[in-house]
Amino acid sequence: MSMDDRVCDAYREAGALARKVLRRGAGLVKEGVSLLEMVETTERMVVEEGAQLAFPLNVSFNEAAAHDTAMPGDERTFARGDLIKVDLGVHVDGYIADTAMTVDLGNHGPLVEASRAALDAAIAAVRPGIAAGDLGTIIQSKIEGHGYKPVANLTGHGLERYDLHAKPMIPNIAMNGGAILVEGMVFAIEPFATTGSGRVVEAPRVEIYKQVAARPARLPSAKRILEIARPRRGLPFSRRWVPGDKVDLGLSTLVRTGVIHPFPVLHDIQGSFVSQAEHTLIVTADGCEVTTR
Template sequence: MKEEIFDRYMQAGAAAKKILCEGAERIRVGASLLEVAEFVENSILDEGFGIAFPVNISLNEAAAHDTPSPDDTRTFAKGDMVKLDLGVHLDGYIADTACTVDLGDQPLLCEASIAARDAAIAAVRPGVAIGTLGTIVAHEIKSRGFLPVANLTGHGLDQYCLHKGPNVPNIPGSGGAVLEEGMVLAIEPFASTGTGFVHDGRREEIFSQQIRRPVRLPAARKILQEIESRNGMPFARRHVHVKSADLALSRLIHDGIIRSYPVLSDVPGSYVSQAEHTMIVTGDACIVTTA
């Protein structure tokens, strides 16, 4: 990896760590989800970085892909388990990091995802098979009495690319891709009190452009102009400042130009915790950019 690229990853990681901590401190009973999201994203921009994806604020059984709507009135309640997941980029080089804020009393569930993340990171080095990391993650979570979320994974990162191979499983496995020096990975275990599987919900607030194609609807053209600088990275409905945005987004989805990311949840009444770091594989281990 070139030194200037390495430096960009490290700078993005340091900013992500700082902003994650500051955002987590604002999650308290009675606080507004929308205000926390705006604080996090404004902080990223104020620090001179780009928003790699809309900040995810997912509650309780929701594991990922929830972000406030433009007129969101939700507030945090006592007992909530809150996943705060954010992405920072510098010239497209991304730091992806997440933590769980427990507004109830489930420290062991939070510990499960953290311990799984840290144990997997400790095993990262060239030559290690991806399946080995999944086995480590699953062991740490199951040994504490919970289930890893089987159909969510960590992932590779590249310039302006939030998800590329190899995927890092949260369940036991053998073989798979082998880690190589210079790979950039986000390891993000999810521990659940539910079934260990997430499903698509009805709520959709996050989108990304998939292809470039001319469109006739003026509002749709305006949206594509607004998100052009995203370079394909995800955006939120509240990032779009266009009249008739809902109609235009629906048309763009129908035409296959953008896709939506439904909120991913385990069964109602369950709780999910998450912990995530980004790292660069080195010659003999890894450097965690977001620690």
């Protein structure tokens, strides 16, 4: 797999911006701060830096692992004891950087370190010829060595132009085989460590969607949604981004007709805590280049 200089430079630019904005955005996570204010400020930083969001900023509390973001008019605030995952995606001309970190407002240091150590160990093993399943073995071993469980049904994923979940899949648990890494592959590794069951389930609440089919819409609210979704070329968008009224009616209609796909909030058992760490990397001839570090 080859990658020309223009494409490589776009991935690098997206990675550098994602790294910068993630650190600044995560720095806003403090006791008493509004979630909505933090999310909108961080998303605005991406645009001000000259890039675009690859997906709505994910900010997931405590047992939630992924797919949460601020609701319209969200009144949630960060509180003492919270464990907050901040997951940012940036794209430059469709070339994506995906990176995440966990902000500890409590006493969860060992859990935060478990996902971070697993990510570092997996990155160190990346090279052409290694199987994705071997990376899962490394991730699981590191997390369990810290006394926690990996989240088995969440994975890392390939990143192609305007495609956030391409091949290869990078498991967070040991498995035989999987994709063999080759030079030029671009993907995100994202270990999740949990004090809970080790599996996430879908919550009823949905804030994030993506367009998966092109069909006409009659409802004014559905038309407004598609005006937001179409230019994103399949990248996810937030309910919060859609102006006007009756947005939920438009969303439910488009989901029912198969035009958009919902991403429910994913969470482990109530009362548990989940940590996350994530970087994007490009496989090189003798290892990898981490674009977001």
